[in-house]
Amino acid sequence: MRPHKSAEVLPSLLQGPDWPAQILSGAPVLLAYLDAEQCFSYANETHRSWLGVDPQALIGKRLIDVVGRRNYRSAAPALEKAYAGRMASFEGELYNGSERRYAHGNFQPDFDENGRVRGVFTALLDITERHLLELQLHESEQRFFGAFQHAAIGMTLTSPGGRFLRVNAAVCQMLGYSEDELLALDITLLTHPDDMVADAELMAELLAGKRESYQLEKRNLHKDGRIVHVQLSVSLVRDEQSAPLYFVSQVQNISQRKAFEDALHRERELAEVTLRSIGDAVITTDTQLCITSLNPIAEAMTGWSSDEVQGRPIEKIFQLFDAQDGHAIANPLRAAIEHNTIVDLAGKTLLRHRHGFDTPVEDSSAPIHDHAGNVIGGVLVFHDVSETRALALKMIHLTQHDTLTGLPNRSQLHDHIGQALATANRRQQRTALLYIDIDQFKQINELHGHAAGDRVLRALAAQLHRCLPGDELLSRYGGDEFVVLLPHLESVGEAAGLCQILINQCEQIRVDGLPELALRISIGISVYPDDAAEPEDLLQHAETALVAVKAQGLHGYRFFTALMNERAQARRRIETALRQALSRRELSLHYQPKVDAQSGRIAGAEALLRWQVNGHELYKPDQFIPVAEDSGLILPIGAWALRQACKEARLWQRNGQAIPVSVNVSPLQFQHADFYSWLDDVLNESGLDEGLLELELTERMVMSGGDATTGLLRRIRQRGVRLSLDDFGTGYCSLSYLKHFPIDALKIDRVFVHDLTSDRDTATITSAIIAMARSLNKMVIAEGVETREQSAFLRHAGCSQLQGFLFGAPMSAEEFQQLLAATT
Numbered sequence: 001m002r003p004h005k006s007a008e009v010l011p012s013l014l015q016g017p018d019w020p021a022q023i024l025s026g027a028p029v030l031l032a033y034l035d036a037e038q039c040f041s042y043a044n045e046t047h048r049s050w051l052g053v054d055p056q057a058l059i060g061k062r063l064i065d066v067v068g069r070r071n072y073r074s075a076a077p078a079l080e081k082a083y084a085g086r087m088a089s090f091e092g093e094l095y096n097g098s099e100r101r102y103a104h105g106n107f108q109p110d111f112d113e114n115g116r117v118r119g120v121f122t123a124l125l126d127i128t129e130r131h132l133l134e135l136q137l138h139e140s141e142q143r144f145f146g147a148f149q150h151a152a153i154g155m156t157l158t159s160p161g162g163r164f165l166r167v168n169a170a171v172c173q174m175l176g177y178s179e180d181e182l183l184a185l186d187i188t189l190l191t192h193p194d195d196m197v198a199d200a201e202l203m204a205e206l207l208a209g210k211r212e213s214y215q216l217e218k219r220n221l222h223k224d225g226r227i228v229h230v231q232l233s234v235s236l237v238r239d240e241q242s243a244p245l246y247f248v249s250q251v252q253n254i255s256q257r258k259a260f261e262d263a264l265h266r267e268r269e270l271a272e273v274t275l276r277s278i279g280d281a282v283i284t285t286d287t288q289l290c291i292t293s294l295n296p297i298a299e300a301m302t303g304w305s306s307d308e309v310q311g312r313p314i315e316k317i318f319q320l321f322d323a324q325d326g327h328a329i330a331n332p333l334r335a336a337i338e339h340n341t342i343v344d345l346a347g348k349t350l351l352r353h354r355h356g357f358d359t360p361v362e363d364s365s366a367p368i369h370d371h372a373g374n375v376i377g378g379v380l381v382f383h384d385v386s387e388t389r390a391l392a393l394k395m396i397h398l399t400q401h402d403t404l405t406g407l408p409n410r411s412q413l414h415d416h417i418g419q420a421l422a423t424a425n426r427r428q429q430r431t432a433l434l435y436i437d438i439d440q441f442k443q444i445n446e447l448h449g450h451a452a453g454d455r456v457l458r459a460l461a462a463q464l465h466r467c468l469p470g471d472e473l474l475s476r477y478g479g480d481e482f483v484v485l486l487p488h489l490e491s492v493g494e495a496a497g498l499c500q501i502l503i504n505q506c507e508q509i510r511v512d513g514l515p516e517l518a519l520r521i522s523i524g525i526s527v528y529p530d531d532a533a534e535p536e537d538l539l540q541h542a543e544t545a546l547v548a549v550k551a552q553g554l555h556g557y558r559f560f561t562a563l564m565n566e567r568a569q570a571r572r573r574i575e576t577a578l579r580q581a582l583s584r585r586e587l588s589l590h591y592q593p594k595v596d597a598q599s600g601r602i603a604g605a606e607a608l609l610r611w612q613v614n615g616h617e618l619y620k621p622d623q624f625i626p627v628a629e630d631s632g633l634i635l636p637i638g639a640w641a642l643r644q645a646c647k648e649a650r651l652w653q654r655n656g657q658a659i660p661v662s663v664n665v666s667p668l669q670f671q672h673a674d675f676y677s678w679l680d681d682v683l684n685e686s687g688l689d690e691g692l693l694e695l696e697l698t699e700r701m702v703m704s705g706g707d708a709t710t711g712l713l714r715r716i717r718q719r720g721v722r723l724s725l726d727d728f729g730t731g732y733c734s735l736s737y738l739k740h741f742p743i744d745a746l747k748i749d750r751v752f753v754h755d756l757t758s759d760r761d762t763a764t765i766t767s768a769i770i771a772m773a774r775s776l777n778k779m780v781i782a783e784g785v786e787t788r789e790q791s792a793f794l795r796h797a798g799c800s801q802l803q804g805f806l807f808g809a810p811m812s813a814e815e816f817q818q819l820l821a822a823t824t
Contacts, residue, residue, distance in 0.1 A: 030124035033110070038063045038079075041119065050126070070095055075105065082107035082120045091127075102131040154230075154251030160207060160244045162186040174230070174253050176223035192219035192227065194491035199232075206236045207244055217254065217428075229258040283380040284368070289314045289334060292377065301361070301384060303354025305415055307422060318380065323348035323360065333378045336365040340375055351382070360386045402476040404454060405461035413475045413483060417535035420473075420487040421528050430489035431528040434499060435542035436464070439520040439555055441480040443671065447708060452513055459509050460519065467498075467505050483539070492527055492559065499523045499557035522549040523557035531560045544568045551626060574619060574627045578611075582640060586613055589644050590810035591661070593819065594781060594803045597795045602823055604660040604694070606803065607645040608810045609637070629666055638669040639678055646686035646693060648813045653692065657820040662694035662724060667701045676715055683719070690720035694745070698726055702741055710741065717742040724781065728769070739776060745800070746773050750784025753804070757789045767797045774798055 030050060033042040039062050043055040053066075063079075064072045071094045081088035090105040108121040154171035158164055167182045175182070175190065191199060195218040202214040213235040220228045231252040237245045281298035285291050291314055294306040302317055309317050320329040332343040343365045350358040363382040367375045400412045408416070417433070424431040438444075438460065445453040457480065464474055464482060473485040484502075486495060502521065509519045524546030532538040545560040547568065552558075581587050587609065594604040609625065611618045628634040642663050649661040669675055683690055695716065702709060702725065717723060724745035748766060755762040770780045782794045785804030794802060808819070 028125075030122070032058075032122045032124075033119055034063055034122060035119045036083075036117070038083075038120075040066070068095070078105070078107055079120070082109045083117055085109050085111070085117050101126055102128045154249075154253070156247075156249045156251065158187055158247040158249060160246070162188055165246055171251055174228060174251065175220060181223075190220050192221060194493065195219050197492070203234070203247070206234065206247070227255075228253060229255045280381050280383045283314070283318060284377060285314050285333065285379075286377045287337060287375060289331070289337070289378065291317060297383075301351060301353070301359060301382075305419075307415075307418060314380075319352040320345075320361075320363075321350045321352060321358065323350050331365075332363060333365040333380050337367050337375060337378045340367050342366045345382075359384050405458055405476050407461055407465075407482075408473065408475045410475065410477050410483075413473075413477065413485075414535045414539075416473050416475075417485060417538065420485055421533070421535065421538075423487065424528060427488075430492070430530070432486040432489045432492075432495040433526050433528075433538050433542040434484040434486070434495070434502075434557075435477075435524040435526075435539070435546045436482040436484065436502070437522050437546055437550075438480040439522055439550075444514075448514060452511070455511050456509075456514070456519065459511050460506060460521075463505055463509050464502060467502050483542070489527070492530075495525055495527070496557065496559075499525065503555070503557065520555045522546055522555060524549060524560065525557060526560040541565070547571075547630075550630075571627050571630075574624050575631050575633070577618070578624055578628060578631070578633055578637075581611060582636060586618065587611055587637065587640070588812065589641060589648070590812055591816040592803060592810040593808045593816070594662075594801045595807045597791075597799045597802050600807075602659065602820065603801050604662065605816060606662045606696070607641065607664075609641055609664075610810075625666075629668055632668065634666045634668050635672065638666055639682075642679070643682050643686070646682050646688045649692055650686045650688040652817060652820060653689065655817070657817070658689070658692060659820065660692045660694055660722070662696050662722075664696045664726065665701075667698070670697065670701050670709075670712075676712060679716065679721070680719065683721075691722065694722040694724055696724050696726040696747065699728065702743075713742050717744075724779075743778060745779035745781055748780065748782045748799075750804075753782050753784045753790055753794070754786075756793050757787070763793065766794075770794075770797045770799055 028046065029044075030046055031042075031044040032040055032047075035041050039060055040058040043058045045055055047053055047055045047058065058066055067075075074092050074094065075090050078088040078090035086109065088107045090103075090107070092102070094101050094103050103124050104127050105122060105124040108123075109117045110119040110121060112118045154174050155168040156164060156171055157166040163186045164183050167179055169179075172179055172182060177185075187199075188196060199216060199218055202211075202216060205211050206214060213233065216232045216234070218230060218232055220230050222228050231254045233250040235248050237248060239245050278295070279297065281301050282293075282295040283291060283298050284293045290311050291309045294302065294304065294309060299305055304317050314331055314333060318331060320331065321327065322329055329345075329349060332345055335341075336343040345361070345363040349361055349363065351361045352358050361382045362385055363380060365378060365380050368377040368379055370376045400408060402409045417431075420431050423429075438456070441453065441456070444456055457476075461474070461476065461482070464484070468474060468484065471487060473487070475483045475485070477483045484498075486498070489495060502523065506519050506521050524542045524544065526532060526538050526541035526545060528538055531541045541560040541564075544564045545558045548564050549556050549558045589607045590610050591605040591607055593602045594606065595601060596603040609621055611621075611624055625634070628637055642665075645661050645663045649659065652659055672678075683693065702713070713723060722744045723742060724747055725743050726747050727749040728746040746769070748769060752762055752766050752769075756766060757763070773780050779800040780798070781801040781803060782790075782799050783803045785791050785794065785802045785806050787806065790804075791802055791806060811819070
């Protein structure tokens with residue numbers, strides 16, 4: 001340790017530039033220097049205002065004589081430590097006569113040149129007010145945590161990250177853990193997996209300031225593994241800057257209540273199943289004879305649904321007439337309730353259906369009692385006693401069921417959804433809709449005929465029905481669309497699991513006459529009450545989710561999200577504007593040059609569709625082209641693009657700048673029965689040399705069409721038009737298949753080109769593709785070339801042509817013509 005300056009130089013030190021006198025004198029701290037004998041060598045002016053003593057009068061006096069033995073004993077241990085050569089601090093009570101203050105002091109030893117302590121610098125600060133506040137805060141905390149710890153319900157403090165900061169005895173007892181064990185865990189380890197999403201979403205809303213607090217029923221896991229049902233009430237405490245500090249949770253054990261609810265649910269479920277399965281019609285009412293329920297047989301015989309008649313008088317729904325004279329008959333249930341007895345219908349009685357036809361019925365009416373024997377309602381049990389009922393029910397069945405598959409049709413789907421939602425609401429359960437669509441079903445009809453398509457639909461309906469485990473409703477919504485209603489959903493994971501089963505099982509379907517069929521389906525999912533509360537909205541959201549699946553490339557399932565709605569609205573806006581784009585001349589073609597890999601000269605161009613208004617891009621191609629394909633607008637737009645490209649290429653040809661032009665063809669265009677006729681007409685109208693036109697096709701288009709596609713490709717190639725395979729390597733086509741198709745060129749996708757110089761595996765794969773393609777006499781074109789290093793690699797590897805921003809961005813037809821003129 002470096003020695004301090006000697007005590008003899010203290011006066012000069014105190015007066016020097018490092019310790020201005022005014023700072024020492026005016027500091028609100030008692031500053032002093034004690035020599036080796038604990039005598040004052042210096043005391044600042046603050047001693048006068050604090051102690052009422054002239055600082056100069058303290059010089060030479062011993063510390064114990066100035067502060068007194070009582071104060072000296074309090075500070076002595078820290079002072080002894082300082083005189084022993086170590087920095088020391090002191091905090092405690094000091095007395096000035098009868099006045100008691102609380103102070104904090106620091107004692108700094110001062111060393112001579114030999115390293116011996118020759119004195120101590122002291123600094124004493126009065127912290128009485130702060131100490132009082134700390135005591136008050138401590139007392140407040142003690143009161144809070146006393147109430148917290150001994151509260152009758154569970155209490156926890158949890159960090160924003162989910163760690164327990166404090167738990168009370170009630171929570172420990174509820175979950176079977178000690179306090180130390182819980183403090184070592186976080187909330188996710190105690191939450192049932194199916195309840196994590198709901199809890200996390202509400203917690204996120206709390207953190208984001210979207211709500212002040214939330215209440216939630218959830219399942220926690222006891223230490224012994226059993227489930228503890230709790231009622232949770234959570235709020236968030238923030239600091240002065242509104243940053244989250246911790247969650248305060250009140251936890252109440254409701255396991256016993258849940259057990260009672262489950263028992264009651266089972267009883268009600270048993271009653272509902274019984275009423276739905278018996279062969280007789282059943283109507284129940286309250287004591288005022290207002291209807292409370294109809295079972296399915298009663299719905300069929302009256303023509304009313306149970307939801308429609310809730311609270312309506314029995315006479316409005318259950319209308320009885322004498323079979324002999326046609327006069328109205330008093331409802332027997334009124335007499336049964338009034339006289340508290342069972343009443344049967346006498347004679348031949350007709351029940352009038354909602355739609356006017358009559359059915360002979362037999363009836364028995366009785367009051368319903370509570371546990372004390374009081375009449376609380378009534379029940380009508382009746383059945384059809386004629387063959388008319390069988391015919392009527394058959395007619396109803398035909399109007400409500402699909403004739404091809406026998407499944408319920410869309411006419412009754414809304415009613416079933418509404419009933420399921422009402423039941424789910426009463427039981428506080430979730431309900432889900434699965435909107436199912438067959439991928440590329442139109443191709444099955446076009447390639448194999450509508451009779452084969454009908455066989456596929458029947459096979460799919462049967463397979464779906466086999467995969468549904470319980471009381472789920474399967475409905476044919478129309479065309480190749482089916483809807484599955486899951487009325488009792490324990491968790492959203494259950495819906496996801498069922499979707500995966502359906503997808504896997506449908507791939508196994510075999511249909512006579514279609515041995516190579518691998519049926520693929522896409523599914524959109526919406527959940528009540530998370531996504532919507534009304535049947536129509538729930539259906540629409542499921543359909544929106546299905547559209548999102550197809551936008552990602554088909555075959556799979558997705559849950560509805562609010563973002564999908566925004567995308568769907570955006571797609572509708574684009575579709576509306578796109579319908580006017582051609583007539584308003586807002587669409588145009590831009591051309592990106594392709595250059596010869598060896599000479600660098602322009603060897604061709606790719607026509608790229610653009611949507612611009614007043615020179616500004618209205619929508620990007622990846623925004624509007626998928627909408628055009630989904631809406632069918634790609635057919636007129638694609639026809640215009642092909643005609644425009646041939647027209648402009650013919651203009652360049654007449655100017656002595658014959659450049660091959662490639663045009664992208666959508667699957668919908670290529671699969672159209674009249675595509676070849678359109679192509680032939682365009683070439684004849686434009687007068688373009690057919691060798692200057694190249695059609696770019698995707699791997700999926702070439703691979704999925706079978707013999708019909710191969711035949712079409714050969715006809716196009718015989719016409720003299722060149723064919724190239726776009727984005728090669730990103731689909732499922734392999735080089736071994738290329739020998740079966742008359743393809744002239746392969747385009748290596750930009751994802752390979754981008755990583756050429758940074759990923760050895762990508763470079764190796766790309767080189768192999770180029771070498772194998774050239775061995776099959778295919779031209780290889782690389783797109784997305786942006787650097788000279790990529791260009792050099794591709795040229796050395798044997799690539800025929802290069803395309804990308806390194807050689808030019810897409811430009812208007814006029815700009816491209818100027819570029820041609822400047823390079824020829």
